[in-house]
Amino acid sequence: MFLTRRKHVLHSIHQSFYSNSRTLTISTTHIHLQQPLLQMTLTGFNMKFQNYNELLNECVHKKAFREGQRVHAHMIKTRYLPSVFLRTRLIVLYTKCDSLGDARHVFDEMHERNVVSWTAMISAYSQRGYASQALNLFIQMLRSGTEPNEFTFATVLTSCTSSLGFMLGRQIHSLIIKSNYEDHVFVGSSLLDMYAKDGKIHEAQTVFECLPERDVVSCTAIISGYAQLGLDEEALELFRCLQGEGMQSNYVTYTGVITALSGLAALDLGKQMHNHVLRSEIPSFVVLQNSLIDMYSKCGNLTYSRRIFDTMYERTVISWNAMLVGYSKHGEGREVLELFTLMRKEKKVKPDSVTILAVLSGCSHGGLEDRGLNIFQEMTSGKFGVEPKMEHYGCVVDLLGRSGRVEEALEFIKKMPFEPTAAIWGSLLGACRVHSNVDIGEFAGHQLLEIEPGNAGNYVILSNLYALAGRWEDVRSLRDLMLKKTVTKEPGRSWIELDQVLHTFHASDRSHPRREEIRVKVKELSVGFKEVGYVPDLSCVLHDVDEEQKEKILLGHSEKLALSFGLIATPESVPIRVIKNLRICVDCHNFAKYISKVYGREVSLRDKNRFHRIVGGKCSCGDYW
Template sequence: MLRKITDLLLHPSRLSSLVPQSIPCKTPISRRINPQFPPDSSLKALCIKGSLKEALLEMAIQGARVKFDGYDSLLTECVNQKAIREGQRVQGHMIKTRYLPPIYLKTRLIVMYVKCDSLEDARQVLDGMSERNVVSWTAMISAYAQRGHRSEALNLFVHMLETGTLPNEFTFATVLTACNGPFGLEYGRQVHSLVIKSNFESHIFVGSSLLDMYAKASRIHEARGIFDKLPGRDVVSCTAIIAGYAQLGLDEEALELFRQLQKEGMSSNYVTYTSVLTASSGLSALDYGRQMHNRIIRSELPSYVVLQNSLIDMYSKCGNLIYSRRVFDNMSERTVISWNAMLVGYGKHGLGRQVLELFESMRREEVRPDSVTFMAVLSGCSHGGLVDEGLETFNMMVHGQDIEPEIEHYGCVVDLLGRAGQVDKAFAFIKQMPFEPTAAIWGSLLGACRVHANVPIGEYVAERLFEIEPQNAGNYVILSNIYAATGRWEDVINVRKLMKKKTVMKEPGQSWIKLDRTVHTFHVRDKFHPKREEISAKIWELSVKIKEAGYIPDLSCVLHDVDDEQKERILLSHSEKLAMAFGLMGTPQGFPIRVVKNLRICVDCHNFAKFVSKVCGRELSLRDCNRFHHISGGVCSCGDYW
């Protein structure tokens, strides 16, 4: 197919000199409306009333007298009611009375079958047309694209070009939505070339589809270039570029662009707000998420389920489960996605009991769980230390549901057993799985080996991971942790040499805290923050206070064979400690301190935060790459189980 498009590009004469122009209807007006019979007002009147059965009876009575207007009204009402059997009767009546429908009516037949999800019948109508126009082709291409039949949509587009029919803006906008998947970018670039030749690049519909195609292919800079060149922008194009940034995890860029477009007078719809909420979730920007919620309320948008689901997800990822549950409880309609969002939220916060209670409520309301539901429940049991309940849920899925467990569900069981210290049992479970274990499953077990100091299995698992993903620095670091915890410093050095040999770079730890509408970023041993000296002094002050309360630094978290004093200095330079100290300096008493970290929080930083919370009387919220830690009065919501 790609070769065909390329061939057409290299021989533009075959496309009849691609220039935008209207496509005249080749069917003469005399064939479209027979002057012998005036427009059938009775059929139209019945269709306007929505009396489709009576209209069909009237069609049967009139027989061969039914012409263009009557058929048009009947097919329009069949489309409105998605009445496929009635539409088939209309088509059968045309055949029986030997009526030769014009292109317009045959296209209406295609649309009718598409609306009724009968693509095979729609394609038969298209293939049976002796004459087709761009609208006929586009209707069928759109049907394939919207239902995920990418290959069929692209092949039909090529077939249309080969017949000499010139695409219009709607054709291009539609076919670009089919340009995704493994070869989507290649096809998309070819279609983009045709768009340029046809001079449709600046059209708002085509431009929006182009930038969306590039954004989904992770080519956000190309998408932004198209967006910036659009002579006019509407809510669709603005939303497409914002969503592109958010979907790629470029959350700050998404929020900044939204702010900029708001100043330029951009209007927003529920899809826009959904994308902005996704970006707020990624940054754990609770204040900004609340502002978006207020905007949504003021805009008086209808209660779109997808928007409310995004609010649940945003609040839970920003650490405010009370608001998540409030949105959930106030929903007039809930889908399985709504339940899943709330279940995942509870699981991320380690509230395994609440996960199980909500799951039971879901079953009582006879909402059918899907594979994501069971993933959320198993993960919640894993984070909450509910081993028996998790295994029972997995057995329920295997024996009592129509959903076949996927490899991710098996991975949750491995994580469940590993976190609980049952490393040998988790290892045996992996060997009995009907799937080949993935890097994620081995990684979960390796993390459990680090926590529970299981060196033999840890070494075996690490070797498997080095084969599967040799450039993942995290695996080398965890193995180093395992060796360091047992004092095997020579092995720690060997792991570092192996990393250097394979040019593996460790991702540096970073922590963020937002104060006065500014996000402050801290790195390990940060030397660039303007208040680094005051922060360092604050950390030492805290260290002295919490030691008096019983804090003992966990020196096993340091992967260097140095003396204890140096190890303690290294621990105090961790990014989350710097962010906590800065938060204590910059927020008044009574306000919670919210810190986000890109990696897993270490044991010493977790203990440090608990003692700081107790001594200073402050509430701390730490979000790492795995979960939330809500710490108050020296107690963490995770129960020291994470």
């Protein structure tokens, strides 16, 4: 009966997706309680149990809160004492109806509890995101002497998401081993997911490999685990491998894979996956569609993102945010504001903290400084119902900095109700580099180096600034300071997708099969560009070497290798799409501009923060990033 119903729902969702219809109605029959409740007062004890049970089941199934409350009230009125079984049903009912207080009340009033009632209450908290309450209750359960079962373990592990939770999670793992539940597939997927969320992907992998049987959920959990940690290629490889072994996939699996493809900006692979989803019987639930919106925007194709957004029959705040963030990263400020206006007009979903963040950064990236500052004003006066957080303040520093109001930005930082973070000082330093304000830049730079002495990128930007002012002595001492602090830098990588294959380059990479061609091309470009005005920005190199060497290092930057390969290997009619894992360096940004000007090729460059669409020697970022 349940299966048929589910099938029917899925079918109608599928239908509505293809017919672009935005409304989906699932009819729920109203539950009439008058008759059964009246009859119950007359029937015997056993009969009452069965009747109550049936009624509660119906209420749980239909999430019928009021009716459930009436059944509960009837028990109290007729002085019927429900068993542990029925009380647990009530906990489940109230949890489903989003009434945790009522659920807890039933739980507290229980004279005796068993593993099921404990688990139901723990699950209530973890489902609603009250992780610490769930963990507390689990500990209370252990103290009460109730042995957890596989349901309890699978449930409680989902609440192990904070640093305290991860610690507890490890202890729970040993408890699982002791109680012989480690082979259980539900427990295992919950466990491996916890490890993945703690960044311990090897532990997660071990748990996964030790499972005697695998199913969709455990496979999805491990694939998504890789994707969430940014190990996108590994996620993709594992997906292919497990698929080869006959793994079943569902819409959650595809969501995980699409997230990995977003990270890689693999447009062709992404399209292929999307097609696969459309062709197969996989229903496109909101979460999957959200991941598609994000994937297309991160692959540089906002038109497709919008197409999906427009045809969704239901949108959550995440759908709106994904679309807004997409426009923002592409520097489409007007689109951001238009969509935000539409969102507020529709009133179906309320903006959240991420929404405002997207709007503010959209104004900044889109060069709409004053509009952005206005929106922040409105935010602080409570207009959107969202409290400003550190990130929002960071956007304001960005907005002021972009307008060249560097002094004001510094004053703003001093007056913030938060301790400034590295991101805030970094943003101010970046503004000072663009607007050549050495004094404030130096101050911001030193604050930044104090908080984040290990980040090599910070030294480079400050060095850019000193070089701009001709303060070579300071450039040198900065380099010495960097050596002293033994800075390690996340290795820069750039890649380009060609016929569904990703070609990745590291700095001075010599591993590509066409390395010789690429080397010659980079050199040729550099020589050619110099004739039309390109001057290598040596301040982007902090090594203690002579100028010739510095230039050589610059030419080895991964962005230049990928760009040159793109120039060789892609047809003239298409834009060169390069993705960089870090912020793009000033010199490579300039180099890309020359490619666009001299070769008449559009360059689309995605770096850590945003898209740079470079046409005819001009970049959509307005040289501010």
